[in-house]
Amino acid sequence: MAQKTPEQINEDLLRPLSGTSGRYLIVLAFLAGIVIAALCSFFWQVYAGLGVSGLRSPVFWGFYITNFVFWIGLSHAGTLISAILRLANATWRRPVTRCAEVITVFALSIGATFPVIHLGRPWLAFWLFPYPSERGIWPNIRSPLLWDFFAINTYLISSVTFLLLPMLPDLALVRDRAAGWKKKVYSVLALGWTGTPKQWNRLERAMHIMAIAVIPVAVSVHSIVSWDFAMAPVPMWHSTIFAPYFVAGAIFSGIAALILAMACLRKFLHLEEYLLPIHFENLGKLLLVMSLLWFYFVFAERLTAWYGNDPSEMTVFWVTQTGSFSPLFWLMVLCNFVIPFPLLAIKKTRTILGTSIASVTVVIGMWLERYLIIVPSLSHKYLPYSWGTYRPTWVELTITAGTFAAMVMLYMIFSKLVPIISIWELKVGLREEAHPAPALAPSHTQPNEVGAD
């Protein structure tokens, strides 16, 4: 990549925007079909009532809340990882950041729909908002569900702007090459970006501040999602470990999603010269660390429950270790640790293929983890007479499949509208590699200036 000229970079990274292949359209149509099926299922549920789902007493949180937690977790792929890499000034981050930030925005948007889907009466979702109703009933700030409202919206606004702001120079680039209606659209989107030193200065400073702000916000979001559970006196939920456990799991699944997205982009958009094996290796190392951390948290959680020997907790413990949920539990361990650990620990297998395989298993494993946190506890709560079972219906399965399809579809559409790799950041990286900055750049107030004037 070091030999690339700025014009070649422009050409390579703007090429995906220039047209669509038949294969692309077929895949898009297939995904759109699944999304439409999911929408039909949702509307059927709205029409017929929540009874068409598998949610029954005592399990009122099933696939929908599993998906909510999973997608919110997956959203940690982008903004959080991108912000950390920006602040650490990791030079290899440049081709990765936008791929990651896009995942956050779409995953968060998808995740945020699930509490509404789960409501059964989605038209009453506005009851969650802190507005002064005519009845004088204000939302209950003491409910963790309301904390979700504030946390997710703060994170969504931060993530969207964190994605959009550094896109402005690239949108200006597309604007200057587009014609007709496209030029008009990109002109509006680029907000009149011209690239004056003032604009660059402000953009970089804003991005730095945003990177600092967005990290604690991201941590808070998944902590608060975990508190939806941990605030309730339900066996295996009421635990102080839940917040860091959830945050670690979120970053874990987020990195896996990022690796998968990058592998697909590399293959289908022919970005082999930009998304290099080193990017996969570095992210693979991060995934390895998170796999170990995940195992540590699971072990700590299980050990504490087992040692405490509380009857209600032990019921859930054994039902997942050896009972009806054990196949899913051990599949989760297989997917989150047994398979990815050797693949990522051995340098020879920490390749693009190896990290991608590990990422697929981690995404599956992390979905299972969310499911296993929710359903076994609710179905085995305290008194045996209240125990029950949960089986998702076709409605929940279709809606779940629809969200996965929607994620891929949105990502595919986005990659055809905006350069999926930040072009200007890539150029800065290449320039810095080729020509390190002068050691002592004089202030602009000095009369005799040096540099490239």
Next chain:
Amino acid sequence: MNALRSAGVNRDNIVVMSDEPFEEYSFGHAEPSVAMPWLAVLGGLVGGTGGFLLARLTQVAYPIVTGGMPIVAPFPTAIVTYELTMLGAVLTTIVTLLITAKIPKWKQELYDPEVTRGKILIAVIDPADDARADLEDRLRNAGADEIKSTGRFSAI
């Protein structure tokens, strides 16, 4: 830039545009600087105050006891305050960026799409008529690829 400055052109009349930041070079410096981090802190304080008031006043306005907690429950209030603090900081940063970078501004008086092809545009706004030839020479000698005049005056 040096050539133009040495010809007596005021820095305020020189416009630079590029497709990437060149902050390590003098021509890429922006002026004047803005205390963006402090504004973000201020925005955070405003957001946090708003969050605290929202949490406190809504709890007082609808005083229902939940789970044995006090009416104004400290931990939930802190969480809402925290989230709105961060939101205030983020929104202030965005607004500061938009205002100080003067965007959105869809009508450009001086711009050349060549900028996004890697060229650096250095323009002199409203140069004196008798100084044009001299400025053009100075820019050519300094390595300008192309010189354009647009009623106003620009060099690429």
